[in-house]
Amino acid sequence: MKTSRSEFISIRGARTHVRHWGREGAPILFMVHGWMDVAASFQFVVDELAGDWHVIAPDWRGFGLSDYTQSDTYWFPDYLADLDAMLLHYSPDAPVDLLGHSMGANIAGLYAGVRPERIARFINLEGFGMMATRPEQAPGRYARWLDELRQPPQMRSYPDLQAVAARLQKTNPRLPDERAAFLAQHWATQNEAGEWDIMGDPQHKRVNPILYQVEEVMACWQRITAPVLWVEADDINMWDWLGPKETARPEIERRLGFLKDVRCELLRDAGHMLHHDQPAALARLIEAFLR
Numbered sequence: 439m440k441t442s443r444s445e446f447i448s449i450r451g452a453r454t455h456v457r458h459w460g461r462e463g464a465p466i467l468f469m470v471h472g473w474m475d476v477a478a479s480f481q482f483v484v485d486e487l488a489g490d491w492h493v494i495a496p497d498w499r500g501f502g503l504s505d506y507t508q509s510d511t512y513w514f515p516d517y518l519a520d521l522d523a524m525l526l527h528y529s530p531d532a533p534v535d536l537l538g539h540s541m542g543a544n545i546a547g548l549y550a551g552v553r554p555e556r557i558a559r560f561i562n563l564e565g566f567g568m569m570a571t572r573p574e575q576a577p578g579r580y581a582r583w584l585d586e587l588r589q590p591p592q593m594r595s596y597p598d599l600q601a602v603a604a605r606l607q608k609t610n611p612r613l614p615d616e617r618a619a620f621l622a623q624h625w626a627t628q629n630e631a632g633e634w635d636i637m638g639d640p641q642h643k644r645v646n647p648i649l650y651q652v653e654e655v656m657a658c659w660q661r662i663t664a665p666v667l668w669v670e671a672d673d674i675n676m677w678d679w680l681g682p683k684e685t686a687r688p689e690i691e692r693r694l695g696f697l698k699d700v701r702c703e704l705l706r707d708a709g710h711m712l713h714h715d716q717p718a719a720l721a722r723l724i725e726a727f728l729r
Contacts, residue, residue, distance in 0.1 A: 439620075440485050442478070444503070449523045450516075455503035456524070459484045459493040466529055467728070469495040470521065472540030474638050476502035478624035479539075482617060483713045486721035489728075494528055496520075498542070500639040502624070510587055512642060517545045518552065525556055533664075535728055537561040539713060544568075544655075550666075551658030561667045561724060564710055566676050566690055571649035583647035591640040595633040602626045602634050612708070612715045621714075652693075659696040666700040667727040669720065671708040701727065 445456045457477040467487075469480045477495035484493050497504040499520060500512055507516070525534055536557050538546030543565020550557040596602045602625060603618035613621075626634040680686035694700060703723050708715035 439481060442481065442484075446503075447524075447527060449499075449520050449527075452499050452505040452507075452520075454499065454505065454520070454524070455497040457495045457497075459495075460491045462492060464490045464492040466534050467491045467493050467724075468525065468528070468534050468536050469493060470536070470538045470542035470546055471495065471498065471501070472538075472542050474501070474636070474642065475539070475542075476624050476637065478502075479621065480713060481620065482717035483721050483724070486718045487725060488721070489725055496524055500642060502637050506639040507641070510641060511583075511644060511646060512639075513646075513648070514545060514548065518549055521545060521549050522553065522556075533558040535559045535561070536664075537563065537724065538565055539563040540565060540710065547662070548655060548658045550664055551661040554661055554663040557662070557664040559667070559728060560662065560664045561669070561727065563669050563712060563720075564671065564674075564676070566680060567652060567655055567693060568650040569680050570652040570689075573649075576649055579645065579649060580647050582645050586644045591643040593636050593638065593640045593643075595629065595631075595635050596626065597633055599623060599626065599634060602636075610709060610711045610714060613711070617714060656693060656696045659693070660698075662697060664699075665727075666697050667723065668694065668697075668700050668702045669712065669723060670702070670704055671710060671712045671715070672704055672706050673709045675710050 440459050442457050442459045447454055447456060471477055471479050477497050480495050498517060500506050533556050536546050543562045544567060547562060547565055550560045599622045602622035606618045606621055607613045626636050629635050677683050677686055705712050705716050705719055713720055
């Protein structure tokens with residue numbers, strides 16, 4: 439494995455953990471992880487990169503070794519502001535190549551449209567967005583959120599790292615034992631009772647009170663000027679959050695139409711965690727696009 443190094447910086451008042459691979463001074467490739475994930479998750483694809491890169495990957499607030507928020511809910515505007523501050527910190531004068539997975543890709547896609555001059559090229563790994571919502575859903579969503587605030591959310595603890603690895607493999611059956619063992623040690627921390635807790639704020643389990651406004655997102659996508667590499671897995675599970683395949687697939691194609699310069703790739707024998715399932719093939723796609 440390529441050696442990584444950790445750094446802690448202050449981002450908008452939060453102690454933020456950032457992982458680095460590669461040579462300082464090399465071209466920057468900024469990577470942002472998805473929901474209930476951590477920066478170390480990119481280790482396998484970084485190992486397969488052949489070029490001279492300085493890969494920078496933060497733990498989002500509320501995940502990994504970064505601070506948790508002091509409020510009851512995590513908001514996308516906070517993530518956008520955090521990303522803006524981090525890119526200003528590491529590359530104040532030049533646009534960067536930005537890669538995002540899942541939730542991270544959704545944040546990065548918004549950012550690439552809000553600050554198009556800051557992004558040179560954008561790689562979207564399964565960042566489809568969410569199901570469109572309707573205004574009449576708002577009362578029920580707010581009520582559910584208020585109900586959930588009455589009961590503090592909890593994360594399950596695990597007896598040892600082997601159990602954490604088994605949990606990761608339950609979610610992703612393709613994950614080999616050695617990769618699961620590596621991820622487990624970055625995904626969980628030991629508590630005072632000797633058990634292992636997932637390094638994610640339990641507040642993430644609450645429903646977001648703000649409805650997903652797909653046309654607002656598309657307005658941002660339409661302003662992206664960077665070339666976009668869009669990568670999907672062939673064993674896709676987007677239907678879990680976008681609805682039935684017969685309606686979700688046409689909706690994805692509609693959304694792709696808002697991107698001015700997009701190249702679409704399908705990664706074989708991979709699921710949603712495609713950077714774990716096919717890191718070598720993914721690294722080849724990334725570097726071919728960045729060249």
